[in-house]
Amino acid sequence: MRSPHNKLQTGPGLPHPVQASAAIRPRPQTTWVRIRRHWQLYLVLLLPLLYLIVFKYVPMAGIVIAFKDYSVIKGIWGSPWVGFKYFEQFFQSPNFWLYIKNTLGISFYGLAVGFPAPIILALALNEIRSGLFKKSVQMISYAPYFISTVIMVSIIIVNLTPHVGMVSKLFEMMGVTQTNFMGMPGLFKSIYVWSDVWQYTGYGAIIYIAALAGVNPELYESARVDGASRIQKIISIDIPSLIPVSVIMLILNLGNIMKLGFEKIYLMQNPLNLATSEVISTYVYKVGLLGSSFSFSAAIGFFNSVVNLILLIAVNYIARKLSSSSLW
Amino acid sequence: MSKTASTTIRESRGDRIFVAMVYVFLSLILIIVAVPLIYILSSSVSSPQAVVSGKVWLFPVDFTLDGYKAVFQNPQIGVGYINSLIYTVVGTAINVTLTIMFGYPLSKRTLYGRHFFMVVLVITMMFDGGLIPYYLVVKNLHLLDTRWAMILPGAMGVIQVIVARTFFQTTIPDELSEAAELDGCSDIRFILSIVLPLSKPIIAVMTLMYAVGHWNAYFDALIFLRSPDLFPLQIILRNVLILNTVDPSMMANVDQVQAQQGLKDLLKYSLIVVASAPVLIIYPFVQKHFVKGVMIGSLKG
Numbered sequence: 289m290r291s292p293h294n295k296l297q298t299g300p301g302l303p304h305p306v307q308a309s310a311a312i313r314p315r316p317q318t319t320w321v322r323i324r325r326h327w328q329l330y331l332v333l334l335l336p337l338l339y340l341i342v343f344k345y346v347p348m349a350g351i352v353i354a355f356k357d358y359s360v361i362k363g364i365w366g367s368p369w370v371g372f373k374y375f376e377q378f379f380q381s382p383n384f385w386l387y388i389k390n391t392l393g394i395s396f397y398g399l400a401v402g403f404p405a406p407i408i409l410a411l412a413l414n415e416i417r418s419g420l421f422k423k424s425v426q427m428i429s430y431a432p433y434f435i436s437t438v439i440m441v442s443i444i445i446v447n448l449t450p451h452v453g454m455v456s457k458l459f460e461m462m463g464v465t466q467t468n469f470m471g472m473p474g475l476f477k478s479i480y481v482w483s484d485v486w487q488y489t490g491y492g493a494i495i496y497i498a499a500l501a502g503v504n505p506e507l508y509e510s511a512r513v514d515g516a517s518r519i520q521k522i523i524s525i526d527i528p529s530l531i532p533v534s535v536i537m538l539i540l541n542l543g544n545i546m547k548l549g550f551e552k553i554y555l556m557q558n559p560l561n562l563a564t565s566e567v568i569s570t571y572v573y574k575v576g577l578l579g580s581s582f583s584f585s586a587a588i589g590f591f592n593s594v595v596n597l598i599l600l601i602a603v604n605y606i607a608r609k610l611s612s613s614s615l616w
Numbered sequence: 617m618s619k620t621a622s623t624t625i626r627e628s629r630g631d632r633i634f635v636a637m638v639y640v641f642l643s644l645i646l647i648i649v650a651v652p653l654i655y656i657l658s659s660s661v662s663s664p665q666a667v668v669s670g671k672v673w674l675f676p677v678d679f680t681l682d683g684y685k686a687v688f689q690n691p692q693i694g695v696g697y698i699n700s701l702i703y704t705v706v707g708t709a710i711n712v713t714l715t716i717m718f719g720y721p722l723s724k725r726t727l728y729g730r731h732f733f734m735v736v737l738v739i740t741m742m743f744d745g746g747l748i749p750y751y752l753v754v755k756n757l758h759l760l761d762t763r764w765a766m767i768l769p770g771a772m773g774v775i776q777v778i779v780a781r782t783f784f785q786t787t788i789p790d791e792l793s794e795a796a797e798l799d800g801c802s803d804i805r806f807i808l809s810i811v812l813p814l815s816k817p818i819i820a821v822m823t824l825m826y827a828v829g830h831w832n833a834y835f836d837a838l839i840f841l842r843s844p845d846l847f848p849l850q851i852i853l854r855n856v857l858i859l860n861t862v863d864p865s866m867m868a869n870v871d872q873v874q875a876q877q878g879l880k881d882l883l884k885y886s887l888i889v890v891a892s893a894p895v896l897i898i899y900p901f902v903q904k905h906f907v908k909g910v911m912i913g914s915l916k917g
Contacts, residue, residue, distance in 0.1 A: 322726065322728045323729075326721075326726070326727060326728075328802055328803035328804045329720075329721040329724065329727055331804075332717050332720070332804065332807070333717065333733065336715075336717050336718035336772055336777075337718070337733070337736070339714060339768075340736060340772075342753065342757075343750075343753065343768070343769050343770075343771070344740040344744070344745075345740075346753050347744065347745030347746070347753050348743065348744065349749075350745050350748075350749025350750075350753060351745050351746070353748065353749065353752070409645065412641055413642070415634075415638045416635070416638055416639065416642065421639075421642075424646065425642050425645065425646050427903060428646055428650050429645060429646070429649050430903055430906070431649070431653070431896065431899060432649060432653075434832075434892075434895045434896065434899055435832075435895075436831070436833075436834070436850055436853075436892075436895075437832065437834065438832075438834055438850045438853045438858065439853065439857075439891055439892055441857075442857040442858060442884065442888055443652060443888065445857075446656065446881075446888070447655075449881075451668070452667060452670065452881060454651075454652065454655045454673070486649065486652075490649070495911075498911050517628060517630055517631055517634075518630075518634050518635065519630075519634060543742070550835065551834065551835050555854065555858055569747075572746065572747050572748070573747060576747060576751075577747070577748075582748050585747070586746060586748040586749060588746075589745070589746025589747055589748055590745075590746055592746065593744055593746055596743075597742055597743050600742060
């Protein structure tokens, strides 16, 4: 990799006029000439860069409070160092394994169902003729993507309200008496995961539909000439052509395993289902902002980010070894 | 493609059965997605008694607009609507401006340090400081409980910058900027008078992505805002729709409180419809752009 830092700093010693030489293309250009020529682009970059520094990089540096006994009066720098005190406190807390288990449980369940679902929808849509039916399926299945998390959770709750909600009514007709589904800890994961599938499968399929549209038509022609059935065609042409995109999507999903959506889970929580619905992100919010234990909460958040980063790098590494596609 | 070929070579029996199964499968999906939406719409215009006694399935029973009256009479909901509108319009304008300001220079292959800026950007996607340091930054900038807290912390999205960069790279040839440069056109003028007019499709896509994000956001409001008169619609929805429902003591003897529960339920259905209306009304017109956005984003740059 080139090192832009050093060269940027050696620059200002050369105040020569460069306008004339810049116009002549083949002349070898020094770094400073190249920068000078496009100084306006750097000016344009400045504001977004400032944004990244203030709202992304300063918070990264703010992680130091995880290793300090932060108090609002003393500020970040005035607070005393305490090393790994808060990490140990978290690892030794009785609920540590419960939160890890809930976080990973919901994530992997979600991945196992939510990752193949859009692929299956795309493959199915690819099998039918274009027309009104295909268009309606596509359009209606994308629609839930635009529903906000708050509304989505309200829809879930409304549909699962005993005696009133549609899903509860259906179950009551089938003879189920206990239909307060939101209050059953054992059902929380399934409600979370399957409502996500309901909301995001149509939108998630778009990228796979695009990949299938890019398959060379000659492949289908020759498969047809060779007498391949539709199922054989799916197995030997469609699925292999989806692998590169799927690998990328899988890496991106696995990279978010620990970042499990706070918004939806927090809204779906109630005192009855907390045993299975408390995950790391909701716990961080509760002890940190509602309970004002900034350092303890920051330590948990930091632990979470690190695990997440390691997962992302590991998965990307494995993907690069096993197949040709990877994020970097 | 396969669809055109199917007319020339006759399908086997197995294939026809398979296609029929695919149609059944897709029809099922259509029903599963559409029915809950229709149910909410129908319930919102049915009488509370009909909803509570479980008579409403697909079509409204005893048509009434009481629920909507209750929604529009609630002053909180009006305030929330206006606040959300402000955050969406101002926030989206800032989002799109910053995204272009970062995306365009990154698309220039000749830009010195391009790789470095790209790395600076992508790192923020892979690692973050977590909730508490993020909150403290906003607090130390004295943005807590101000409208700016809803706009500045999320002023630019990494994915959108990458999408914009890929678009600029593929649609604005280097020769064009070089020619403009030879004619004495500065970079900023080139952006304003050449790049922007050529980028209407991507600006439309980004505007939509950001606007839907702002309209639906509630997390930043939850952690940064305290004054009710600053609350966006989503927070008010949460207070009305969710915090009222999950009270387990209410669930236990639902039969006794059914009557009072009735109007409250009706209000919920109407509120869900009113709050999703802006997004769902524009949805049929913009869904093509969204599809385009996903496609541009998936191109490897």
